[in-house]
Amino acid sequence: MISMNVRTILGDLYEQSFKSSWCLFSGYVAIVNFSILYLTFINQSLHCLVQTVYSQYRWIQSLTFYTILPVLELIGACVILLCPLIPFNSVIYLEYDHYCYISFSNIGAILWAAFVCYIIPFCCLLIMYIRIVVFLRHQPNNQTLAVRHRQNRNLMVIRRILMLVNLLLILGLPSIVLIGMIIVTGEQYPLTNRIGLLPVSISMSGLSVALIYCISPLKSIALKLRQSNRVLPN
Secondary structure (H helix, E strand, O other), X not given: OHHHHHHHHHHHHHOOOOOOHHHHHHHHHHHHHHHHHHHHHXXXXXXXXXXXXXXXXXXXXXXXXXXXXXXXXXXXXXXXXXXXXXXXXXXXXXXXXXXXXXOOOOHHHHHHHHHHHHHHHHHHXXXXXHHHHHHHHOOOOOOOHHHHHHHHHHHHHHHHHHHHHHHHHHHXXXXXHHHHHHHHHOOOOOOHHHHHHHHHHHHHHHHHHHHHXXXXXXXXXXXXXXXXXXXXXX
């Protein structure tokens, strides 16, 4: 997203053109990156789900599993996302925006990318949340305090992730409105991509920060760094 914004600024100020094969490649990479970032929330929620509901399956909680899983997700995201997009040259150079991405006038490609990047991860998170809630409601009351505390903590983590994803889906409403306008009027305005992708840029920045606070080890590291950099008063 940073490189896309830089190209837009340079193109507006100096009328530079960035049309190239590398530009098209970076456009496809940006789409895959969106998908991978949301999949990180699924991995965190999956870890909470396994710890709470399927704690007997130790192999799903192993470091090896969570090392291989992102690699498989990357391959799957590339195959599922790009196979329908590349044959139809869905990523093009946008003359008004000076970077390569899917045009909002390409309704099919935009809806496919949104479905894979946003809708599928959201549904997975919602299913995991419901599964944990149902599991906890059927638990006996004679559980140890430590077990109950761990289960409630895992539920809270998924609830926060789900709330965050809900917020990000709300940020995607301008894009939905713009797509609806294109479908109704059949015209795309010059600033459509900039308006539609602005919430995406905001959400990407928010996700990067939110990941630190949703993942306990990263949160602990961030808090330690903050305390170490704090200047004590004399």
